[in-house]
Amino acid sequence: MHPASTARNPAIDGLRGIAILAVLCWHAFAIHLVSTFPSLAGPLSLLWSGVDLFFVLSGFLIGSILLANATARNYFQVFYARRAARILPLYAIVIGLSIWLAVDENTWVLVFFVQNIQWSVQERFGHGVVGVTWSLAVEEQFYLVLPPLIRFLPTKYLPATLVLLIGLAPALRTALWLSGHDMPAYLLLPCRMDSLFAGVLAAWFLSSDHRRALIKRNRTGLKVLTGVFVLGLWGLASAELTIFSPLMVSVGYTFIAAVYVLVLVLVVTSQRPFPTLLLPLSWVGIGAYSLYLFHLPLAVYWPKILFEGASVAEGFGSYIAALAFIAFVAWWLIERPLIKFVRKALPYEQQDPQVPTILTPELMPQPMR
Numbered sequence: 201m202h203p204a205s206t207a208r209n210p211a212i213d214g215l216r217g218i219a220i221l222a223v224l225c226w227h228a229f230a231i232h233l234v235s236t237f238p239s240l241a242g243p244l245s246l247l248w249s250g251v252d253l254f255f256v257l258s259g260f261l262i263g264s265i266l267l268a269n270a271t272a273r274n275y276f277q278v279f280y281a282r283r284a285a286r287i288l289p290l291y292a293i294v295i296g297l298s299i300w301l302a303v304d305e306n307t308w309v310l311v312f313f314v315q316n317i318q319w320s321v322q323e324r325f326g327h328g329v330v331g332v333t334w335s336l337a338v339e340e341q342f343y344l345v346l347p348p349l350i351r352f353l354p355t356k357y358l359p360a361t362l363v364l365l366i367g368l369a370p371a372l373r374t375a376l377w378l379s380g381h382d383m384p385a386y387l388l389l390p391c392r393m394d395s396l397f398a399g400v401l402a403a404w405f406l407s408s409d410h411r412r413a414l415i416k417r418n419r420t421g422l423k424v425l426t427g428v429f430v431l432g433l434w435g436l437a438s439a440e441l442t443i444f445s446p447l448m449v450s451v452g453y454t455f456i457a458a459v460y461v462l463v464l465v466l467v468v469t470s471q472r473p474f475p476t477l478l479l480p481l482s483w484v485g486i487g488a489y490s491l492y493l494f495h496l497p498l499a500v501y502w503p504k505i506l507f508e509g510a511s512v513a514e515g516f517g518s519y520i521a522a523l524a525f526i527a528f529v530a531w532w533l534i535e536r537p538l539i540k541f542v543r544k545a546l547p548y549e550q551q552d553p554q555v556p557t558i559l560t561p562e563l564m565p566q567p568m569r
Contacts, residue, residue: 213483220488271551316337365393370451
């Protein structure tokens with residue numbers, strides 16, 4: 201896809217759809233499903249890793265955009281202005297909602313995107329209304345690191361640096377776990393940067409015509425390798441490991457990121473048209489940001505309002521309808537108009553031919569988590 205294209209990539213949106221559906225199911229329905237169908241405990245045990253897929257996608261998309269515009273005169277101004285326009289409006293609604301509901305969380309911590317740091321020190325997750333924003337904080341902190349890295353680091357050193365950062369994350373997690381600190385190993389950027397930088401590494405690899413041709417020539421081998429890794433992922437699921445299991449904390453997150461990167465590379469390099477039957481999955485992916493931000497607050501309060509304390513699973517239909525309505529309104533009235541406006545108002549001013557990319561700049565990453 202040409203960098204100047206404004207078309208969305210339905211395959212990437214489809215992966216977003218898978219990620220948000222996994223997270224939504226994990227938070228709202230997994231416990232109910234396992235209690236009803238105990239045999240599903242294994243397959244459902246890794247649904248939480250939808251957030252890791254979000255991290256990989258974000259690293260890939262942000263990395264592709266930055267690599268394609270690394271020498272733009274207004275590189276930093278455009279990137280941060282676009283990110284602010286993309287993220288802050290809906291996030292401000294969440295903060296406002298938390299204030300209105302008198303949620304017991306420090307508002308300024310949320311405003312400055314450091315809640316993951318506070319919660320890791322306090323060894324807890326956040327309140328349900330704002331709990332999912334820990335991953336958004338991780339990504340905002342990632343945005344402070346990656347742009348200068350790509351701008352100022354000589355290109356020849358970038359892949360080795362990315363591999364080093366990816367390898368550093370499991371080492372840090374293991375050290376924290378051995379010292380008795382589980383929550384920081386899950387919530388902090390240095391401990392979760394393997395997924396993000398793995399996505400960036402994929403973006404770098406696919407930014408070269410030569411390397412893309414290499415993928416094309418060896419696609420069968422890549423499919424076999426991906427299949428082997430997916431079987432390994434199934435093994436992790438069968439073991440029903442928790443997010444704090446020693447194997448998961450040490451190398452598990454990194455392995456999951458590797459699986460998602462392989463799947464991503466296969467998907468974005470496919471020459472086949474996106475299947476029409478999977479378009480609904482892409483539509484879900486388009487609304488992934490609002491679905492991610494609002495699915496848990498709605499899960500917390502929707503049953504209390506309509507079902508006199510019944511579980512979300514018992515009010516499944518109305519919950520999904522309400523969540524879909526919120527996402528639809530958020531996309532058409534807030535997200536889509538702002539994306540179009542900032543892209544038109546803030547173009548990158550190129551001064552040199554850029555790194556080739558298969559990514560369309562229209563694909564603004566949707567943070568989670």
